[in-house]
Amino acid sequence: MEWLGDHLWAAWLVLAVALGAAEMLSLDLILLMLAVGALVGALVAVAGLPVVLQVLLAAGGATAMLALVRPNLIRRLHSGPELITGHNKLVGQQGVVTEQLSAHTTGRVKVGGEVWSAAPYDETLTIAPGAVVEVFAIRGATAYVHPVGELL
Structure with a gap:
């Protein structure tokens, strides 16, 4: 348990990789946004900030990605040239x-x-x-x- 406390950044990184891999199966871009939040948590953990702050910033990063980035990506992926038949x-x-x-x-x-x-x-x-x-x-x-x- 002491190792986990010293290397919490690694746990965040493993979570980010797992969410990124799971995104390959869903292709909804939701898990990818959560993975970015986990990367934020890993960066905060590397900075040595408390666990509560890591969780809050990771959740905030994931929420921001879901609210601000994902809608634009979805719109761009689903739009295309107008097809007149x-x-x-x-x-x-x-x-x-x-x-x-x-x-x-x-x-x-x-x-x-x-x-x-x-x-x-x-x-x-x-x-x-x-x-x-x-x-x-x-x-x-x-x-x-x-x-x-x-x-x-």
Whole structure:
């Protein structure tokens, strides 16, 4: 028992390693934060401070890690690029008119390597074949497009 009193830092270090190893099984980042708290306890023990202070600082370090660091890590791990699937991925892309479009006749555009039935987004427009258009919306199987302005 006297050895433990003289080498309490080693007990804290063993606890930190055990919690770190257990984290490999859970992957929740909770045990890792507790392991950091145990490392704080080990550092305080190395400084020779009383056991009560070691426990309080270790608990405070673990609590601070759980409250301040873990939420940011979880948010960063779970976020990623926004994935747009289906026909919505065509909105904003440019295409070429293959059949004339007007408010009264649905034409065709080639967008993203596919041919879509299309209508002008602005119903007052007529868009000739060969015009470059941008897809503003897709409703059902019809792409609503608007001509891309040309720079002069």
